Amino acid sequence: MSWIGRSLPRLEDPSLLKGQGRYVADLARGAAAVKFVRSPLAAGAILGIEKPDDGLVFTADDLVGVKAIRPLLHRPDYVPVSQPVLAKDRVVFCGQAVAVVVADDQGLAEDLAEQVFVDIEPEDAVVDFAQALGEGARAVHPEAPGNVLVEGNIRTPGVDAAFAAAAEVVALELRSGRQTAMPLEARGGVARFDPLAGRVTLYASVQMPHMLRTGIADVLGFPESDLRVVAPDVGGGFGQKMSLFPEYVVLVWLARHLQRDVAWLEDRRENFLAAAHSRDQVFKVRGAFAADGTLLAIDADLKSNVGAFSCYPVTCGVEPLMGLAELPGPYRFSEYAARSRGVTTNTCMMAPYRGVARPMLTLTMERMMDVAARRLGIDPVEIRRRNLIETFPHRSPTGLVYDEGSYGETMELAVKALDLPTFRRRQAEARAAGRYLGAGFSVFSERTGYGTPAYAARGMDIVPGYELVNLAMDPSGFVEARIGASPHGQGLKTSLAQLIADELGVPPTKVRIIAGDTDATPYGWGTFASRSMVIAGGACKIAAGKVAERLKSVAAAMMHVEPETIRLADDLAYAEASNQTLPIGEVARAAYHQSHRFPQAGPGLQEQALYDPAGTFSNACHACIVEVDVETGGVKIERFVVAEDAGILINPMIVDGQIHGGVAQGIANALFEELVYDETGNLLTASLADYLPPTIAEMPSIEIEHLVTYSEATITRAKGVGEGGTIGAPAAVINAIVDALSPFGIDLFEIPATPQRIRDLIRNAERTSHG
Amino acid sequence: MADKRAVTLNVNGKDYRITVEPRRTLADALRDDCGLTGTHIGCEHGVCGACTVLVDNRPVRSCLMFAVQAEGRNVRTVEGLANGEELHPLQKAFWEKHGLQCGFCTPGFLMLATGILEAEPDISDEDLRDVLSSNLCRCTGYQNIIKAVRAAASEMRACQPSASL
Numbered sequence: 001m002s003w004i005g006r007s008l009p010r011l012e013d014p015s016l017l018k019g020q021g022r023y024v025a026d027l028a029r030g031a032a033a034v035k036f037v038r039s040p041l042a043a044g045a046i047l048g049i050e051k052p053d054d055g056l057v058f059t060a061d062d063l064v065g066v067k068a069i070r071p072l073l074h075r076p077d078y079v080p081v082s083q084p085v086l087a088k089d090r091v092v093f094c095g096q097a098v099a100v101v102v103a104d105d106q107g108l109a110e111d112l113a114e115q116v117f118v119d120i121e122p123e124d125a126v127v128d129f130a131q132a133l134g135e136g137a138r139a140v141h142p143e144a145p146g147n148v149l150v151e152g153n154i155r156t157p158g159v160d161a162a163f164a165a166a167a168e169v170v171a172l173e174l175r176s177g178r179q180t181a182m183p184l185e186a187r188g189g190v191a192r193f194d195p196l197a198g199r200v201t202l203y204a205s206v207q208m209p210h211m212l213r214t215g216i217a218d219v220l221g222f223p224e225s226d227l228r229v230v231a232p233d234v235g236g237g238f239g240q241k242m243s244l245f246p247e248y249v250v251l252v253w254l255a256r257h258l259q260r261d262v263a264w265l266e267d268r269r270e271n272f273l274a275a276a277h278s279r280d281q282v283f284k285v286r287g288a289f290a291a292d293g294t295l296l297a298i299d300a301d302l303k304s305n306v307g308a309f310s311c312y313p314v315t316c317g318v319e320p321l322m323g324l325a326e327l328p329g330p331y332r333f334s335e336y337a338a339r340s341r342g343v344t345t346n347t348c349m350m351a352p353y354r355g356v357a358r359p360m361l362t363l364t365m366e367r368m369m370d371v372a373a374r375r376l377g378i379d380p381v382e383i384r385r386r387n388l389i390e391t392f393p394h395r396s397p398t399g400l401v402y403d404e405g406s407y408g409e410t411m412e413l414a415v416k417a418l419d420l421p422t423f424r425r426r427q428a429e430a431r432a433a434g435r436y437l438g439a440g441f442s443v444f445s446e447r448t449g450y451g452t453p454a455y456a457a458r459g460m461d462i463v464p465g466y467e468l469v470n471l472a473m474d475p476s477g478f479v480e481a482r483i484g485a486s487p488h489g490q491g492l493k494t495s496l497a498q499l500i501a502d503e504l505g506v507p508p509t510k511v512r513i514i515a516g517d518t519d520a521t522p523y524g525w526g527t528f529a530s531r532s533m534v535i536a537g538g539a540c541k542i543a544a545g546k547v548a549e550r551l552k553s554v555a556a557a558m559m560h561v562e563p564e565t566i567r568l569a570d571d572l573a574y575a576e577a578s579n580q581t582l583p584i585g586e587v588a589r590a591a592y593h594q595s596h597r598f599p600q601a602g603p604g605l606q607e608q609a610l611y612d613p614a615g616t617f618s619n620a621c622h623a624c625i626v627e628v629d630v631e632t633g634g635v636k637i638e639r640f641v642v643a644e645d646a647g648i649l650i651n652p653m654i655v656d657g658q659i660h661g662g663v664a665q666g667i668a669n670a671l672f673e674e675l676v677y678d679e680t681g682n683l684l685t686a687s688l689a690d691y692l693p694p695t696i697a698e699m700p701s702i703e704i705e706h707l708v709t710y711s712e713a714t715i716t717r718a719k720g721v722g723e724g725g726t727i728g729a730p731a732a733v734i735n736a737i738v739d740a741l742s743p744f745g746i747d748l749f750e751i752p753a754t755p756q757r758i759r760d761l762i763r764n765a766e767r768t769s770h771g
Numbered sequence: 772m773a774d775k776r777a778v779t780l781n782v783n784g785k786d787y788r789i790t791v792e793p794r795r796t797l798a799d800a801l802r803d804d805c806g807l808t809g810t811h812i813g814c815e816h817g818v819c820g821a822c823t824v825l826v827d828n829r830p831v832r833s834c835l836m837f838a839v840q841a842e843g844r845n846v847r848t849v850e851g852l853a854n855g856e857e858l859h860p861l862q863k864a865f866w867e868k869h870g871l872q873c874g875f876c877t878p879g880f881l882m883l884a885t886g887i888l889e890a891e892p893d894i895s896d897e898d899l900r901d902v903l904s905s906n907l908c909r910c911t912g913y914q915n916i917i918k919a920v921r922a923a924a925s926e927m928r929a930c931q932p933s934a935s936l
Contacts, residue, residue: 007869009866009867009869010866010869012874013865013866013871013874014858014866016871016874016877017849017853017858017862017865017866017871017874017877017881018809018849018850018852018853018858018862019807019808019809019810019848019849019850019852019878020809021809021874021875022808023808023811023875025802025808025811025812026802026808029803029806105803106799107792107794107795182909183873183875183909184811184813184819184821184873184875184876184907184908184909184910185811185813185873185875186813233873233874234873235811235813235873235874235875236872236873236875236909236910238909267815268813268814268815268816268819488873489872489873489874489875489910490872491869491872653869654869656869656914657869657872657910657911657914657915660911660912660913660914660915661872661909661910661911661912662912663912664911664912664913665909687814687816687818688814688816688818688819688907689816689818693907693909695903695904695905695906695907695913696900696903696904696913696916696917697900697901697904699912699913699914701914702912702914725912
């Protein structure tokens with residue numbers, strides 16, 4: 001029986017449940033404590049830094065020969081900016097590291113950091129789009145006058161004609177507040193110096209260990225082999241832990257300079273101030289519709305606030321360029337014009353966060369559909385039916401190729417699950433009783449598992465995408481797969497073990513996945529962009545298939561039959577025709593220790609495999625029912641339905657877990673979480689008392705339905721599923737709120753839809769209707 | 772910095788004689804002085820609950836309590852939940868119901884739930900959700916945490932000798 005498709009409890013869990021997980025902070029024993037002194041101002045010139053008389057304090061002047069972080073895109077419209085690892089001469093955001101101190105323990109390090117005084121001549125901060133793009137705006141970086149770091153443009157030939165022919169043109173301006181991934185474990189690293197080898201081992205809470213090693217070695221100017229990076233248990237990442245941060249460079253520099261072990265464990269305030277942020281976008285979009293609701297064209301002006309620096313390695317192009325490329329989403333219109341800009345400001349750097357651009361572009365397209373439906377007198381579900389892509393492969397106006405999916409089918413499934421006719425009756429009754437219920441939908445595509453072609457198309461200097469796997473069955477019949485992906489909570493080890501178990505006929509408990517250690521794994525790109533199951537999974541399947549062939553060859557020789565008659569299952573090699581069996585462990589031992597008997601197979605059972613797919617699109621429809629309290633502006637989500645198609649599910653329980661967590665973060669984006677800067681660039685929401693992730697009290701029960709489309713785009717026929725929840729949820733929630741408040745004639749184009757924002761809209765609507 | 776003080780912490784039934792500054796939090800003392808790193812630190816301002824332990828059987832944010840305040844009291848951490856190799860019903864339920872992903876919030880949720888289920892084995896669903904809203908999880912959307920705690924609650928009730936007779 002196949003292991004694929006089973007909700008196997010995770011192999012990762014027993015140690016985590018017993019408190020035996022090893023996160024970075026658990027590996028810091030004996031290391032000196034490192035604390036960064038951060039800029040209290042968003043912009044200004046550094047006039048001087050006063051250090052205390054005693055204690056280890058370092059500033060940019062001490063970092064002789066250390067280069068700046070300088071991520072590159074090879075596009076004419078990209079302006080590279082350099083990020084010094086400690087601020088030199090000037091500061092460009094509040095929270096930027098200016099100095100670093102080292103002391104025997106955390107408390108002493110914090111005492112010492114307080115004695116460092118940074119004298120800054122403040123300058124006016126550029127915080128929002130109006131300040132950054134206005135006439136005569138101050139340049140955040142001298143090399144980028146105008147404050148645009150990257151700009152993409154596209155215009156298909158028939159856009160103007162489509163707008164001229166339109167029965168209805170819908171113009172919208174949408175805003176998304178600034179959010180943070182907020183992994184429960186903040187960033188951190190422990191750098192241990194080995195005086196014998198002259199080598200540093202950096203344990204760090206990261207998603208991309210190999211990339212981090214490359215980045216640090218380049219900036220510090222030493223061979224990569226002088227550094228080992230290990231990502232131990234990682235307490236969530238969601239994208240925030242996939243960039244090269246200055247703190248890690250400084251940590252490794254300190255370990256080498258002081259020749260001692262040092263640990264930096266970020267606190268929550270630092271994580272809010274200086275880890276990466278996300279969202280903060282304004283999308284101004286016009287849609288041209290025919291009278292029957294057919295979407296003819298989209299014309300878009302997309303602005304993404306990318307903060308003070310460009311993130312390494314993916315650069316600040318990640319949000320604006322994905323927004324440009326993927327705005328058309330699941331709809332089949334062919335005329336498309338867009339301008340998309342990444343705008344630099346005196347705020348924390350933006351980096352990928354679960355969903356990247358797509359929560360906002362899905363909100364945009366799904367609001368567009370609802371507004372157009374209302375204006376044209378068409379049901380919101382019906383207008384989507386008339387526009388969703390149905391034939392595959394589908395080529396989008398930006399040239400993306402969508403593999404087989406079930407866009408219409410997932411929507412119909414969600415509509416059915418919601419029982420819309422019954423809901424509409426209940427909604428009418430509730431309204432009569434002064435209660436406001438609404439239903440909302442969101443249909444979207446989730447581009448996942450894309451390899452080097454997708455990144456190369458963006459003009460990236462560093463082109464990620466492939467994965468290598470080294471897989472071996474040892475002489476005892478146990479399997480080790482060394483992967484370049486770097487899971488941090490997804491349960492990837494369990495899912496890969498199930499996949500490999502099927503290929504090799506052993507139970508998953510005999511499969512060990514080795515990840516997150518540059519000394520022990522092939523060069524790889526880590527875990528992000530919903531790629532690991534698809535790409536590392538594909539490489540595992542290929543490598544395990546190759547080892548299975550070797551195993552069969554040896555087993556066949558041992559049983560004097562043909563290799564193609566051997567079947568591997570239940571930890572046994574079956575020679576079906578002759579009704580013989582051999583334990584796989586026995587075959588494995590022979591492969592190593594009796595290799596002279598099997599010259600055709602060669603010794604051992606190990607193989608390497610590479611997988612570098614073009615990518616695959618998952619798809620889903622989210623649907624929800626909300627009740628809005630019009631007195632308080634509070635929103636309660638009554639039901640939340642996800643109809644999802646991610647191809648074959650390797651471990652359905654783990655897939656559902658990814659959807660649950662994604663939806664929670666999407667609901668947070670829709671209703672609760674917002675990082676707010678004041679006009680001077682000071683972050684007002686730098687604690688969990690001010691920034692409000694949902695608790696269990698705010699979360700509805702999430703109902704999940706699966707459809708399975710067999711796509712040839714991946715060799716496992718599994719599609720990525722890590723981000724869909726976050727992508728689809730905001731639009732479904734906002735559409736439901738607008739539906740609930742339709743008696744007031746209110747439209748909502750800004751998230752999070754906080755009680756205050758909803759009350760403002762209601763108050764304005766009442767004033768207008770009474771006035 | 773004030774002088775260090777000798778403190779004896781009783782954790783999971785075992786005495787730890789440690790010397791700490793008065794300002795040392797219980798969370799830091801458990802992790803750094805007792806070597807019990809199962810208790811995690813997520814925010815250090817009392818909101819996330821990752822550092823929840825039981826002090827005299829009641830859930831406490833160990834980042835908001837000083838180690839010196841725990842002297843003479845009975846502290847329980849995630850390391851004390853399992854009975855040897857046998858997992859506690861809550862640990863088992865979190866495993867079976869997929870109540871954890873990255874695992875960082877898990878010790879805090881396990882201790883919070885242990886405290887409440889021991890004190891109120893028949894707690895209503897509404898009250899249970901209310902109590903569990905004390906802690907943050909970023910991975911699971913809480914869907915399987917509530918399922919796991921409910922499942923463990925019924926198992927713990929079934930195993931409990933009837934108290935009223």
